[in-house]
Amino acid sequence: GAVVSQHPSRVICKSGTSVKIECRSLDFQATTMFWYRQFPKQSLMLMATSNEGSKATYEQGVEKDKFLINHASLTLSTLTVTSAHPEDSSFYICSATIYNEQFFGPGTRLTVL
């Protein structure tokens, strides 16, 4: 299947700092990518839809000023958690669709101290 990568795989940061997570489609182009977060032992919650060349579409309740999404090319979307706080600690996963099938990255574990 198609490959989606994420970087970094895990990050620890201090409260108040910003963290950038990259999501890349390695062997295909993706005009649309998705960002999810997952809390322990829970299912995935869609945060936003990242659209290449235009603004992201955020789900209800997700702060767009806190979770900045940039989709500057057909193979790269970035999620920046601004002024991170301990409650932002979570597992963040991105995905992209090709031929109607959605493929997921390996996830990024964010821990905010």
Add this chain to the structure above:
Amino acid sequence: KQEVTQIPAALSVPEGENLVLNCSFTDSAIYNLQWFRQDPGKGLTSLLLIQSSQREQTSGRLNASLDKSSGRSTLYIAASQPGDSATYLCAVRGFGNEKLTFGTGTRLTIIP
């Protein structure tokens, strides 16, 4: 609003047994349905994709069925192995966009 439910939440079976995981959804107007597995601390691996016009898909020891009218899908795993231990998630895609609505997952443990 689409809601997806998976029962049971957890399942333990001895190695070698066949098993069935269940997924139900409230809105039958779906574009497709995917089954994924997730290992602890990892991303999701796509197992099977069933288009709305299909009834089932097979890959190796896995067989997924879809009954759109009743809002149900099942994932059948034959001759289970310890390596099958993981959380299994089903997700449905509606029409008009690529968003997936995920089920709550079934945590499967295969006992050697």
